[in-house]
Amino acid sequence: MVFLQFLTCLLLCKGLHSMSIHNTTNEIVDVVALKQDVESIKDQVHNLTRLIENDINSYKQGVFFSARLSRLTYLNKNSIVKFNEVVTDSGNNFNHGNGMFVAPVSGYYQFSWTTFTYSNKIVDTELRVDNVIVDAMYAHISVASSIPATKIAICWVNKGDHVWIQTTNSYSENVIHNPNESNAKISFLGFLIEEKN
Template sequence: MVYFTNRLLLVFVLVNLIPSSKSILNDSDVEGRMDFLQSSMDRMEHRILTLTKTVNKLSKRKKDEHVMFYATLSSDTVLNINSIVKFNEIQFDEGADFNSGDGVFVSPVSGVFMFSWTTLTYSGKSIDTELRVDNIVKAKQIISLGSSAGSIQSTQFVICRVNEKDHVWIQTGAGFTTENFFDHLFKGSKSSFMGILIHVI
């Protein structure tokens, strides 16, 4: 309805812009005016379409340039082998691409990312973790503490290419230990997972 109304308004404006004649219009005059009106409307529609595409492209570029998340564990967690670590406290998520329910990040774009995860555990415990991109291991991290080590945290960084719609997560390894003890908090330190888009490909 709005589009139809706009076309009528455009026709009205264009008709009034065309010099009027006191003489009786013949068929060729009418056809000439109609051709002029149609040509003017076509040009106007093309400009509107071009402007709309430009705005959409700029909006998408702005979203693409700001992809990042940071999540932590809310409680002590013990996991068996091959288990996804569900970082269920979202501290920051630009773009809402990290799912705190399953601990998985879904990339909205193809690009180069930096990922980092921190594991915190305590005396006599072990943690074996790995970063996976669409189920392919990109990096690993192992902590194994002695009986009097106290609480220790370790952080691993990785830079890798991720395709649009790829799933990225942290999970426990397959063989180092069957009991991975994650301490969620020690003097302000937490087990965590983060990712930042470096640039779009």
């Protein structure tokens, strides 16, 4: 649309430039009109350039985050998992203080989270988008060992929606174990698959 307006202005200016000037008064009026048209074209070119640069920057930047939980954690029912280490966060949309990702654009996103638990412990978690349960994952092991569990979900997220992992309302003692604290394996990640307006 902006490009069509730009072409229209160019044609108008060319037409104004080729007009014959009959007298001084008409000449002044034509020069003023020509200057106004040139300023209008400059504004439109500036706006078009800005739109193109914004599209290029948003395409290059992408939307993705990855965070980890580096410590043994005990959580009650309906408790948000606060992943304390941000590995990567394009656009600073993940808040490690509250464990929430805020979608900068509307579209289809993919989220994945991994938990560990150990010896007769349970961890029961769910993915929530603006407090709506999108998916859930249960992990339990009855032997003296650790077990990981990973879930992947693809869902629609509106711009400004908050996305997080929390425990379900089923168990009052969820144990998120980290079998090797120097290399955290408990994680939460997400990225934009397709932006939609």
